[in-house]
Amino acid sequence: MKQVLLDLQSGEIQVEEVPAPLARRALVVENRYSLISAGTETALINLAKKSLVGKAKDRPDDVRKVLAKVTTDGPFSAYQQAMSRLAKPEPLGYSSAGVVRETGVDDFEVGDRVACGGAGYAVHAEYVAVPKNLCVAVPDGVSLQEAAFTTVGAIAMQGVRNAQVGLGETVAVIGLGLIGVLTVQILKAAGCRVIGIDIDPEKLALARDLGADMTTNYDGVLEKLQSLSPFGADAVIITAATKSNAPIEAAGHLVRDRGRVAVVGNVGMNVPRDIFYEKEAEVVVSRSYGLGRYDRNYEERGIDYPIYVRWTERRNMEAFLELVRAKKVTLDRLITHEFDLADAPGAYGMIAGGREKYLGVLLKYSPNGNGSRPAGSVTFMEPETGTRVKKPAAVQNLGCIGAGVHALSSLYPNLPQLPVTLRGLATATGLSAHSVAKKYGFAYCTTDYRKILEDPETPAVLIATRNDMHAPMVVEALEAGKRVFVEKPLATTPEELRMVADAWKASEGDVMVGFNRRHSPLSRRMKAFFANRSSPMVIHYRVNAGEIPADHWVHDEEQGGGMLISECCHFIDYMQYMTGARPTLVFARGIEPTGVVSKYDNFQAMFSFADGSIGTVTYTTLGDRAYSKETVEVFCSGAVGRIVDFRDLRLTRDGKAETEKRWFSQEKGFVEELHAFARGEGFNFTESAATTLATFRAWESIEAGRPVAVDTASLGL
Known part of the structure; x- marks a missing residue:
């Protein structure tokens, strides 16, 4: 289309x-x-x-x-x-x-x-x-x-409702563009007397023809209004679009004592306090076209x-x-x-x-004539578009599903470096599918992700959709015999995790989860630093996430699963990677929730691991975003390792410190994890499942107020 x-x-x-x-x-x-x-x-x-x-x-x-x-x-x-x-x-x-x-x-x-x-x-x-x-x-x-x-009409309707007009009231409409003249007609249908104000004589004439009782430019507008209503306008609706402050100033002069001003258009909003104070007039900014917006x-x-x-x-x-x-x-x-x-x-x-x-x-638009939705849910890209480069003949084809902010900023920019041929891209909207496929050189794009799973020339898929879609898509991909790279979290409920584990056991495919931090070169160096350790580890992973809006989709019970499920899995996996041992027990505690502050976004969770190591995740949204986001410290065998924001590494032993610094960018391991996937390395589903299960047990621990065992045997793994 x-x-x-x-x-x-x-x-x-x-x-x-x-x-x-x-x-x-x-x-x-x-x-x-x-x-x-x-x-x-x-x-x-x-x-x-x-x-x-x-x-x-x-x-x-x-x-x-x-x-x-x-x-x-x-x-x-x-x-x-x-x-x-x-x-x-x-x-x-x-x-x-x-x-x-x-x-x-x-x-x-x-x-x-x-x-x-x-x-x-x-x-x-x-x-x-x-x-x-x-x-x-x-x-x-x-x-x-x-x-x-209709939608523009609904915007005008909402402006009238916010003005709270009544039968027989006098209303001034400032700005007689499309929404303005619709507002005039709606007010007349509601039994109001209307004065239309604009600087364009043609718009003034049109407003008169459509029912306005009086129209005028700004010259002498107050005197003209008084001839219609000696007390001023009961309400003023501003439908103009200008950066100027003139409309809101004019509204202050026109509105009567304790009247109402509804601002519909995008205008200057430096409200003159003295004018509105003297009249104790009410000002409301009308939001779009009705309750339910956003x-x-x-x-x-x-x-x-x-x-x-x-x-x-x-x-x-x-x-x-x-x-x-x-x-x-x-x-x-x-x-x-x-x-x-x-x-x-x-x-x-x-x-x-x-x-x-x-x-x-x-x-x-010209109707298609056949009375049905078009079959063109797949669009094949022109060969010359995008940034496709020649790949070795022996490497696999890759299909991708999803193209959200994370995929576009952290994953897809690395695709041209991979030894893969990009086959199909599926996203929820045709616009997104087309633009991303064109940029990166996919062979085709679609809004139906099953086209990717059904493609016999696509043995491997990358899933980067919203969280609630991860587990169902992984199951479908495994049933189709694909090798799967899926962004974290692997699942958002224990039932989903069980479903994925069962599909993995029954399939010839495999699953790699996007726990990128374990692939960072800085992480690899720190793990090597502790390679010959003689004691368990004590790990502290502190995350200063900054405020996350309450209406962000990650908080949606269906789509996100909250920050504990959505992000904490990263840090549990990291500790599992460092220790080389599975988590066995978790004791977590969240803050007492107040207002929009959630206990599942502000918590500490202490994990015990099978080798005797312990690790604590401190996660908070209450800090300043300008402060470092992630700091991980590892204490073991008389030595200390620390990474800050995956830009600064410090390894200390016997009073001597080695440091590495990345000045221009982070090394979070995104490109390394994708290369590992393309090479067929990095697949360790049982570890990823253990990490995911540990996040659910941390949730249970916060709810129960006691330690909870991480029983990976319950998954049959």
Whole structure:
């Protein structure tokens, strides 16, 4: 299928052939129309066109994150991670309408006409996969052309709701672009008197034609408003888009005593305190298009709010379409341009050029005519694309599944160095699959990972998806006879671990888990330093992770498993590697949780090992990210080894210290572990299973408040 892509490094708009999406827990919709959001999309395009310095000035928070990375990871690693984010094209669009071609939910059937919303979902593409709470049925009497405005209409609806307007109230709307004129019509449908404010005479005339009681520019606006309402506006809704502070200042003068100001557009927000203080006016920033926005349970999983949480995203979308059906909101005069999908670069060029007046700009899609989802879930890459290099004839082919942040920053940049031929790449979205496959020279890409497992020319797979998908995919890969490299954690529940262990025992394939730190050259040197030890080891592994947002997917019970399961496995494996012995007992204790601070993100876990060694993991999110993240210390046989952030090694014995320092980047072992996998080395599933089981037993220990045995025999290993 074809999709509109933005190159984040150059700002160029392209229409590319990418794999079609799969339904999973969503709908696959064949788009007929999608609406270009001139303000939001143009701002992103303009940012992409800027130099690295310009991007940094516009995104100071991101710069601070990069600088913190430089402190702990080194400048090269930080730069590599930052550039990997820019290398991935960005999907554009968030409001479309079309026909359901495949469904993974109960609410819709194939053939239904639907309006779709959501950045990353209702994009400018021939086919989109959209969760059910971001789709609504299009009523009879509403065209798909009109329905493509639904998400933008819901933004206007939410702005009106945040203004808390009542029947007969006077409302000023500042900014009469697309959302502004929709807001005017919605307010009139709600029984309000409306004054529209803009500097463009044509927009003022259009707003009058669409029902505004009065329109004006900023000249004498306060006097004109008083002729409509002597006490001022009951509410002001700002739908302008400007860096200027003028709209919020004007709103302060226009709003009545104890009135309400709802900010919908992206405007300057230096609120003049004296004006708002004197009136004790309320200011609220309207968030997108309804309750549920940015809530993963609502948007991704389709878990709805009870009806007393009245106006969710989906209900706002439905309400807007009902106003269109009842002809209380008319859209025909708002559609100023239509472009075929293939001419999308021309549409954005028209918007950027400023030579033509525009309001509603639609992209139009030609129906495929067969009434079904396209078979093209696999896209074969052109031979000349990517960075493919010649490989020795005897090496294996490799398929990859997943292309998230970790894969793109730490794993995939090393692929060109491996003695493998890259076959297929599977990711959840066609855009991601296409862009990464093109960059690294995969033979084909797909949104269906089973295409990789079914490929007879792919004996080995690399799995780098979200955590909850690891164990099921490993089982499927083993059943397909593949050799598997899977990112940690191997499993997120004991039941999943048992399932993987059973599949491993029954399969001719093998599994290597991405415990990269044991492959670091610094780790190898420290292990060699203790090679002739005469006593057990005492190990302390301290991790200063820094604050992790409560809504990060790693905390999701299904997708992540929390930091104890997701990350602590690294450090248990490291101690197992250093001691050469399996963990036998764990006693863990978390802090008493307060607010958003989790005991599973802030804990100490002490492990006993079969050779008599002991090791403690201290993991916390309460420290400063600018401080070193990881420090491991090993005490044994009158000697001490220490590694800080895998950049600084110090080995001390008999009062003498040897040191090594990596100035520009970390040596965490990513490239070394991938080379080991490609060579058929580093496979030790039983150790990885023991590590994974130990994380679950640490969880149990925190819950029970007592030591818990790590019984690897329970896995039959």
